[in-house]
Amino acid sequence: MQVGLHHYLTVSILLFSLGLLGVIMRRNLLVIYMSLELMLNAANLALVSFSRFNDKLDGQVLVFFIITVAAAEVAVGLALIVALYRKRQSAHVEDLTSMKL
Amino acid sequence: MEAINNLISQGAVQDVLFWVFAALTLICAILVIANPFSRSPVTSAMFLVLTIISMAGLFVLLHAFFLAAVQILVYAGAVMVLFLFVIMLLDLKEEQRRKIKLFGLVTGLIAVGGIVSVFLKALASAGNGTDAPKLEGETYALGKLLFTQYTLPFEIVSVLLLVAMVGVILLSKRKLE
Numbered sequence: 001m002q003v004g005l006h007h008y009l010t011v012s013i014l015l016f017s018l019g020l021l022g023v024i025m026r027r028n029l030l031v032i033y034m035s036l037e038l039m040l041n042a043a044n045l046a047l048v049s050f051s052r053f054n055d056k057l058d059g060q061v062l063v064f065f066i067i068t069v070a071a072a073e074v075a076v077g078l079a080l081i082v083a084l085y086r087k088r089q090s091a092h093v094e095d096l097t098s099m100k101l
Numbered sequence: 102m103e104a105i106n107n108l109i110s111q112g113a114v115q116d117v118l119f120w121v122f123a124a125l126t127l128i129c130a131i132l133v134i135a136n137p138f139s140r141s142p143v144t145s146a147m148f149l150v151l152t153i154i155s156m157a158g159l160f161v162l163l164h165a166f167f168l169a170a171v172q173i174l175v176y177a178g179a180v181m182v183l184f185l186f187v188i189m190l191l192d193l194k195e196e197q198r199r200k201i202k203l204f205g206l207v208t209g210l211i212a213v214g215g216i217v218s219v220f221l222k223a224l225a226s227a228g229n230g231t232d233a234p235k236l237e238g239e240t241y242a243l244g245k246l247l248f249t250q251y252t253l254p255f256e257i258v259s260v261l262l263l264v265a266m267v268g269v270i271l272l273s274k275r276k277l278e
Contacts, residue, residue, distance in 0.1 A: 002112065002116065003112075003115065003116045003119045003120075004229040005227060005228070005229055006224065006227070006229050007119065007123070008159070008163070009220075009224055009227065010224070011123045011126065011127065011159070013217060013220045013221070013224070014127055015126065015127065015130055016216070016220075017213050017216065017217050018127070018130045018131060018133075018134060019130070019134075020209075020212065020213050020216065021134060021209065021213055022133065022134030022135075024205065024208075024209035024212065024213070025134065025135070025206075025209060026134060028142055028193070030142045030145075030146075030184065030187065030188060030191075030193070031133075031134070031142055031145050033184075034133055034142075034145055034146065034149050034184065035133070035134055037149065037176075037180070038130055038133060038134075038149070038152065041152070041153065041156055041176075044156075044168075044172075045156060045159060045160075048160055048163050048165050048168060049163055051163075051165070051236070052163040052164060052165070052236055055236045056236070057236065057242055057243060057246050058246070060165055060167075060168055060243055061243065061246055061247055061251050063165075063168055064168065064171065064243070064247070065254060065258055067168075067171055067172070067175055067176070068175075068258050068261075068262065069258065069261065070176075070180070071175055071179060071180055071262075072261055072262050072264075072265035073265075074180050074183060074184070075183065075265055075266075075269050076265050076268050076269055076272070078183055078184070078187045079268070079269040079272040079273050080272060081187065081191075082187060082190065082191065082272075082273060083272050083273070085191050091191060091193055
């Protein structure tokens with residue numbers, strides 16, 4: 001059987017649900033952040049495969065922008081995590097339930 | 102030799118490579134979120150690097166060569182180095198095994214099940230589109246599109262990067278005034 005759009009989309013769906021499960025199940029702030037990256041990558045894979053099988057490059061341009069925004073988001077998010085860790089000495093979500101520092 | 106050339110022209114090699122890279126991506130993703138041997142965030146980060154690299158392989162199979170290169174340079178290079186840097190800076194201990202709350206588990210599984218069922222419904226209505234596309238995602242074509250049709254988003258993204266840079270510098274100052 002020839003590999004087509006369905007196969008790539010199935011991989012993307014599985015990757016996205018794995019990322020979602022990671023966000024829900026894990027308790028470490030950094031691992032949750034890595035699972036978010038996994039979900040972004042799943043979206044990228046779906047966009048690239050749509051672009052390939054529709055013969056249009058626009059999907060790949062969108063993925064280019066997503067990668068850029070993800071890099072900026074990771075930098076800001078990690079700076080926030082470091083600032084939070086300095087105040088609370090913990091990166092465990094169950095120790096970070098109150099909003100007041 | 103003749104047989105090998107026939108196999109390549111029929112795309113059988115690409116299909117085998119697809120299954121290899123897809124399996125590698127999914128196995129490494131499972132090991133990122135649930136590793137039975139280690140709970141350390143460093144192990145998760147290393148498996149995330151492997152996931153990203155095998156996904157770059159999938160991009161190459163989709164003829165998105167520029168994006169495969171960018172994926173490895175930006176994600177596996179810059180982003181993951183940042184992650185590892187922060188993990189080592191914070192000197193995190195292994196995540197303790199705390200009891201997972203039943204309520205959280207049930208709601209999480211319901212959320213995942215709902216999203217997956219929506220996706221599967223969309224997948225069933227999509228065509229498979231296997232009739233050999235001719236698109237090439239090389240740097241020239243992508244750059245041309247980026248600097249003609251998508252110039253404004255490109256400039257906005259550059260401003261966004263500047264804002265992120267200023268924000269990070271402000272956040273990581275010892276005292277916020």
